[in-house]
Amino acid sequence: MEKNKASILFIIFITSMFFIACVEDNDFTVPQNLGAEENLKLETIIDSIQNNQLELKSIKDLKSLYNSGNDPIKIVSDIIVKGYVISSDAKGNYFREFYMQDAAENPTAGIKIAINLTNSYNKFNFGREVYIRLKGLYIGEVNSGDGIITIGGKVSTTDVKEIQSVALNQMNTHFFRSKETAIIIPKEVSLAGLSASDIGTFITVKGVFFPSNLEGKTYVDPTEDFDTQRKIQTCQTVGYADLLLETSSFASFANKALPVGGGTINAVVSQDYNGHFLVLVLNSTEDVVMSEDRCVTRSESDFPIILLEENFDNLSGEIRITDWLNYREKGTKSWRSYSDTYAQSKAARVGSKSSGDASTITWLLTKGIDLDTTTAEFLSFETSNSFANGSNLEVLISTDWDGTESNISSATWSVLPAKIVSNGEGFKNWVHSTFVNLSNYTGTAFIAFRYAGSGNVYFDGTYELDNITIIAE
Structure with a gap:
């Protein structure tokens, strides 16, 4: 009896040692065979x-x-x-x-x-x-x-x-x-160009860095119980674009110091807990490679030529500007002038709240901009909102539109990687688009601000637009 008990104990010991060896440090082996x-x-x-x-x-x-x-x-x-x-x-x-x-x-x-x-x-x-x-x-x-x-x-x-x-x-x-x-190839994106349609995809951002005021900080703020958002930035040719990297306090790398150089981040696109703004979420710090110098950006003063400038200060009612077009594709709502009490200036506004329309699609299209007389051009503008609520604003460019209302839908429109105000931003705040590089486009270009929403309470948000400029050299 004692011999049998000893044998059983030996077998249990050997089995447990084998199991521990397999799972030590949570290094589980991914099963290669799924089973018949x-x-x-x-x-x-x-x-x-x-x-x-x-x-x-x-x-x-x-x-x-x-x-x-x-x-x-x-x-x-x-x-x-x-x-x-x-x-x-x-x-x-x-x-x-x-x-x-x-x-x-x-x-x-x-x-x-x-x-x-x-x-x-x-x-x-x-x-x-x-x-x-x-x-x-x-x-x-x-x-x-x-x-x-x-x-x-x-x-x-x-x-x-x-x-x-x-x-x-x-x-x-x-x-x-x-x-x-499969081998997952991260999709290369710009921070400014990310949108809700990217949620749930694996992306890569190059030339990114943590701001200098975060030097010496860790991925997670030790005073936070759950998640910490750390700002990351990347250089535009002019200025910077930024986004937030979100890390759980339960991550094994929570107390690891943030890198001080510049480089690349691979991450999953998601949103913060309340859904107010986009965030990037790491799988591990192996997806953060910042062994290079930080990038350097140019100044606005390097681009003294003004190809387009509009601040809406002299307008009232529906937006009517010479050679511009305020076009309703669907619904009854147009872009209109309004006075921003907090900014003490006028701006353009569009929203589908209380419209009663099943769908609202409204365009504000600029005059044509000749991009062949300059060598580099950059678009910028500011946006604000009164609860975006699932409605959407995007900025587009076309170089084959002829400027007529009837041909808007048949023209080729490309979405520009501009930063648009998020739903969670305070209604008093204005968000800069970053400077969007137009230098790869030639000919006459038209810029369009396209709003989409409906009378549904979840898609009836309001957007404001101001200070549109195109600078060049």
Whole structure:
């Protein structure tokens, strides 16, 4: 009897030592084989998609089903969404969630998945292709109104406008990993050009640095219990663009010092807890490489030629400026002059609140600007808002529009990487666009400020616009 007990104890000891060796320092090995059962289930799903028995829906189309702030939507159709995992909780900067995007390179959309699973990187490793069978799951927000559209398992018991995590027993029938772990190529972006459409995608920003007043600081402020936002900046040719890097106090690198040089950051685009502004979230500090010198920017005084200047001070009523166009594509609301009490000046304003219109799309288009007489040109302007509420303002450029209203929709319009005021910005504050480089454009260019909203309370925000200039040399 004693001999048998000793043998059992020896076996337990050896087994426990093997287990500890495997999981020491949380360095779990990602499983290379999924198992025959999981492979078989996925093959059945793919066959059903190919035979049109199941519908494969893109992440972008899936997200379009839900409007921020609305009640969660239960998926009743037998549809599938697939994507590539781009986040990792290995360093503690994510908790019971992962993000996936629609392509390993040049993604067009990404989405958050809330799951009741810690150390999810062992199962949903970075780059893993994942299929999710959505029937019975929900699309909504974990924190209502935060703008982060999420796949969840049920409606919250404390707030019917929010969803909760997919339970472990739900995952077995809804989540299917393929054998593929793709190489994720981060999409190169500018800080000023990021928008809500980038949420849930993996991006890279070059020439970035932490401001000098953060030297000696750590990723997380020791006085914060949860998240810390640290400003990051990058040089424009003129001036700077900035954004916030958000780090959880539970991240293993929370107390690591911020780098003092310049370089590159790879991160997932998300929003702060209240959904007021965009943030970048790291997987690990290995995605921060700042071993170079900080970039240097030029001054406004280096560009003395004024190609366009408009501050709306001499206007009233609907905006009417010679050779400009105030165009309503949909709805009844136009750009109008208004007096800003706090700024003590006039500006242009547009909003769809109380319009009663199902859709509002309104353009303010500048006169044509000749870009062939100068060597470098930069656009800037300022924006403010009265609760953006899901409505959208973007700035566009066209060099093939002929200046007529009838041909606006047929012209080629490109979105410029300008910083637009966020919903969370105080209504008294004006936000500078940064200086947008137009030097790659030639010929006659038209700038358009395009507003989109509706009478829906979640999409009826108001934007203000002022101090539009194009400087050149």
